[in-house]
Amino acid sequence: MDTTLRSRVRSGDPDAFGELFDAYHHAVYNHAFRLTGDWSAAEDVMALTFLEAWRLRARVDPDGGSLRPWLLGVATNTARNTNRTARRHRAVLGRMPRGETTVPDFAEDSAGRVDDAVRLAAIQRSLRGLRRQEREVLALCVWSGLGYAEAAEALGLPVGTVRSRLSRARAKLRRLTEETLRRDREPAAAPRQVEGDRAPAVRSTQEAHR
Template sequence: MELSARARIRAGDPVAFGDLFDEHARVVYRYAVRVTGDWTAAEDIVSLTFLEAWRVRARIRPEGESLRPWLLGIATNVLRNAARSARRHEAAMKRMPGREVVPDFSDELVGRLADAEELAAARVALGRLRKAEREVFTLCVWAGLNYAEAAEALGVAEGTVRSRLSRARTRLRKLTETERELPSGRGQLIGDDRAPAVRSKQERHS
């Protein structure tokens, strides 16, 4: 994004902020869908992300390229807060009927994860990772950030992103192998035919 646009957003220009929304809302939405597995919840995440972005717009760096890492960093924090709220209500939710995953995710929304069943299975695997590893994986692999952008989004060093992503991939491979040994109907988390889904943006271009 041009520096003049950054300056306008920092100054509270609603037109410039509207352009920011038009440019990046779909990216934030895709990221939220993949993390939550729920398109309605993802819409809420997008709304909360841009509301928070407007509130903290003065924190935007005066110089830089895309604001996508900044927005996805805010989205990650929003998702963390949503997860904490969900845990606080876990006991109540357990008394409610199980919620079915919406079966009609489009290819446009889930990319290489072809349907809701695969998305749900992938989320099961990711749910077994440590939070820090899961966030790096979803930002680098699903949201397409490179190491530097993910580091900016999370407020950590680039080397930390690299090590967390490496650990996440190692653990996912082990989980996949374990699932394959289970009875039929399980074991379709992220197999070899899903290899492109666990190859980060920077490796594809290396």
């Protein structure tokens, strides 16, 4: 099926793109969410990914296996561009007078979707400490389940680079997550009473009743 589908996608068959969407839109959406950390942004990336796939259809090799690695590679590039646009937008907003704004909270949004919301929220915060290249290889190999060769195809990298980058990313994410969880568990320090504060307070109360 995939070889035939590849040829039809390459030739611009609209029905083939309908089949492509039906087969892989969930995978593209989940991958986009893992890269953006935002459900709404993931929907935008998913839609843009299939538009970009149509534009790049002539680059599809007619021979090969599943088109999933190629699509996830397109989604990765689309998410990069979307994140750059979002950063520019935030920079513009940052220069404007501040008003009342509501910031989406990833942990609250995901609390009803997973059993261990606390750890997931810690992982999501820790992901910000990774380099973009590390986040991408984690999203492809760990969460989307691509093999090294498929991830290398999606990212346009040698397989050895994917292996080493994934190993570093896993170790770094594990360390950052544990540090985040440890900070979250630490009790807030109780306010210290400065010596000598009590006496003046008592005297002031006594003086007020004279």
